[in-house]
Amino acid sequence: MTSGDFNEHSLWQRIKEGVASFGVARSIILLFLIILLIAALILDLPMDQILSSMLSRFGMNGILVLAMIPTIRSGTGPNFGLPLGISCGLIAAVLSIELDLRGFQALFFAVGLGGALGAIAGYLYGLLLNKVKGQEMTVGTYFGFSIVSLMCIFWFLAPFKSPEMIWPYGGSGLRVTIALEGRFDKVLNNFLAFDVFGVTIPTGLLLFYGAFCLIVWLFMHSKTGVALSTVGESPRFAESCGLSIDRYRTIGSVVSQALGAVGIIVYAQTFGFLQLYMAPLFMAFFAVASILIGGATLNRATIWHATVGCFLFQSILVVSMPVANLIISENLAEVARIIISNGIILYALTRREIGGGA
């Protein structure tokens, strides 16, 4: 064997080790992102716009992904029932318009009320989750679907009066999308925003996301948070510490749904529109996929996983869209999103869960 062979071997070895420690799925996604970025450069796409949009979409979806942490940590798996919290957030946002609030006032009203409603809904959802231990994902998925369709009836019948939200020429119910212009459209994005080489930094949005990361971090490092993780990691161990398992699973659900509610308001704030009716149907899946891409598993997740995952996933969506448009056709980005997000969830499902001894 020559020394050249040896070097090559060790390099290959080193790459393999690096990939293993970073996570196979995450590495593939990262590689894919890099290829897309190179393609974007070669195709001479406006990189400043792409980067701006990456930052903005990352901040927009971040809190929805954070919402996965409390349920995963408390042992109920990724929160497929997230549409419940999302619906609470939408109700709060709609109310803020009905009450004719504007700007930060409207945003904070929606965030506060949405969070509170989400917490209450999360408590009830937690009671349900405690009745279906071991099947939380399947039940949560269809529970989420049911809530979305039930909310359709609500949007349709709810007696709101604001002309911005009802159909202009009669017809019952709220509009499918409600423009937030003049309400709280981009109030966070524009707060202290500045440009670097043409890339817009949405300072307010990123700060807001950072604040919520800090809140989740503080929560996970409080006594309650440690108790919640202990319950999730080993119910028997938690019992030996005198903890009530059901209680902490419920707390996980409360925090998660409250974050979901806040998350959708921030999402709508960046997007500029509230999307009602069937729009929240698949939102949970994208949030679940994001955190899994970040390296989380079905029973282990950190803020780091959520942040990295959200950034990778959203970046791919942002970059693939113009690249695909130029190379093939416009719908490919959407197809890629479906394949990546569901593929990563399938991959997580096939993995033997660590923990639980032996």
Place this chain on the structure above:
Amino acid sequence: MAKDEKVLSSTSNNMHESQKNQFELKWFLRKNIVPVFFFVLCVIGGYYSGLPLPFLLNEIITRMARNSFLVISLIIPVLAGMGLNFGIVLGAMAGQFAYVATVNWQMAGLTGFTTTALLSIPLAILFGWLTGILFNHTKGKEMITGIILGFFANGIYQLICLYFMGNIIPIKVPSMLIPGSIGLRNTLDIKPMQYALDNLLKIQVKIPGHVFPVSIPVATFLAILALCLFTHYIVKTKLGQEFRIVGQDMHVAEASGINVDRVRIIAVILSTILAGLGQVIFLQNLGNINTYGSHVQVGTFAVAAILIGGASVKKATVGQALLGTLLFHTLFIVSPLAGKNLVGDAMIGEYFRVFVTYGVIGVALALHAWQSLQEQRRIALLKADISGE
């Protein structure tokens, strides 16, 4: 000790069984609460929809003929302990791919239909085999895997239909493709094959007092009957016995020398084949394919139907499948009109229908999870009782 749990946990079930002999209305209602509830809902909906009876009957018959096959395809995986197979979406895709081929070969009539049906089988075997392998890697989580697999496969399906067809996969008939581009159009016309099976033998039945007759596609129903018999036959064979053994206890099956993984794969393949044939029959009645939509809800609708028929995650029969199809699709027909007549808007009925579909699945799954949790607790207590002699 572990030995006793099975015996004791099931003694109470046994008592239920013995009660079956003494027919009581109350017991019947409790046992069949789900179908009874939906039956009442259908009657109310039917009344308020204001639809004339022959029209309603015609619609119901059409939909029974269309959908029964798909719903029956769910039975075998339930028998094999894999729960409700949301993965039949892949079977539906196999059926649609088969149509793409036969339409491309410009086939028509019964020949075209038969070729499509036959062609769907090898595709379904392939898809079912892959699904089965995946399910063997996610034992105990088959249902959520099936749901996500459905979405994932849909992405792959779109990739193939939008970017490979007319490109890597040559398409001869230009009208199938998006004009001036590649990829299949949104709607695929299969008029030449429409009613190929339905019209093979059709009888008209007059209902006294109504002008329009009710027409019954006898050949389609014969196919469904044949499928019922086939399912019944499979259950009676050694293979069916292996499904039941694996479904009841994989560990015991393994210790008895049964190749558990293989049996589970066979169950999924059979289910996928039947779903593929089901989709072929469904589409020949419809006359066109919504390329990117026809298959999407197949799993959800079939699962909702069989649950409404009174089936559960652990037990499903042909009777429940047929009853469920009947009730679910009656509700489908009447709810928009009933909604319009009751609230003044058809949309409310539409939303209600969607809610029922998802809600019934959600409730059934939650109930199943809750019951198996109760069972586990009871067993744990009994175990403690026994071990102390």
Place this chain on the structure above:
Amino acid sequence: MEAPRLEMRDISKEYFGNKVLRSVNLSVAPGEIHGLVGENGAGKSTLMNILFGMPVIRNTGGFEGRIFIDGEPVEVNSPYDALELGIGMVHQEFMLLPGLTITENIKINREIVKDNLLSKLLGKKLGILDFERMRRDARKALDRVELNIDEMLPVLGLPVGFMQFIEIARELDKDSLRLLILDEPTAVLTEKDAETLIEVMKKLSREGISILFITHRLNEVLRVADNITVLRDGEVVGKLPSSEATIEVLAELMVGRKVDISARARRGFEEDAKPILTIKDLHVDMPGERVSGLSLNVQEGEILGIGGLAGHGKIGIANGIMGLYPARGYVHVANYGEVELNSPLSALSSGMAFVSEDRRGMGLLLDETIELNIAVQALLSRGKFLKKYLFNMIDRESIRKHALKMIKDLDIRCTGPNQIVRRLSGGNQQKVCIAKALTLEPSILFVSEPTRGIDVGAKKIVLDLLLQLNQELGVTIIMTSSELAELRSICDRIAIIYRGRLQGILPVDASDKEFGLMMAGELSAVKEGVF
């Protein structure tokens, strides 16, 4: 001389670096009933799993050694192979499907089918079951075990005793059956059923079927077996014809001494001194280790050993007192008062701590760091290591400081307090468990099976550590163990549990025979009126 029906030669097996079988030899003659006895964890089940080709063996790296059937070397790679070779097994846990009939269970995977067109084309599996013939076979097999019930009844709801016989009938129905393995068959049977079973076994052996009978009921094995092999710690420690065996001999072999009693002076603890822990009429519903009416006093400052055979409830005591399994009775701790049962919090706040036998399941958070594992129980149950801001935040600094001290004091070999516990060796994991318990600053420490699954070298270190805690910190220790030698090496006195109650308390220097007899319930040393 005729070749033995079964011969297992030099069988060794390792689980994750832990030797559970060391060149075991076993030989069974045609028509012989061979008893295999040993404590829980002695390696009986592993040996049988190897013989039966259970997948768990292959999945954990296979085994060493060779197996011969009727003199022929054989490979058993799956249960299917075992069946082909004529080996039948009645497992310790029931292998029956309650939803099916007795006939279907007896003919499981050997169903008789009627041929039809499809089955001729596509194979036997598509033949329809021939219930008539299956019934006749089932009837025949049931008759051989003298079970007189309708063969078409569902198994669901049958009395427990019947199921054992149905399983034997299932094995008998295999025409090629040469060797029948019965794993703890009498454990769930009533006296009368056990009697019948023994008769059936004798009858089968007269028909020429060899039987391997695994049990820890010594009187039964003496009655029925021709020869007996005793396993201990994965080794054969005795092989004798049952005519030469007595309960004492077997008990002595099963629990026998391995470590010399250390020279430490034993302190005498008098029953009538003021106890630190009083247990009265304790009942614990722990599956497989039920305690039924135990009364015991523990003296301040002693190391009390708790011994007894598996399944008699010694493990249940600590688990019950600590609130981990449903319990009733009276438990009193000096300087605290009555401990509320079924409440881990109450047990912990009374000054008791517990090092669980289920180290990887209940004792540790395997995927967390050493420091968190050490601190978490005290943090959650006693509010230690907290800083009060807006709400209770964990104080990482004090956790780190405490962990470093524990790592030093207990000599935990690790890369640092941040290392994940899963990656530690068994002995070091056990030290983390002990550190976790010490963090609670207990006055009474329960330790269950402290050396289970630990290397021989580390065993002594863990035991020495317990001794040191007792002598230097004055912690009262109650140690439960299946290894008598280990109890003798550090305890002041040893309580023996039999059928969920205290059978007696022996000094450490009592003879092996006394211990053996007491564990088998043949000797009682409970003085009336003491409690």
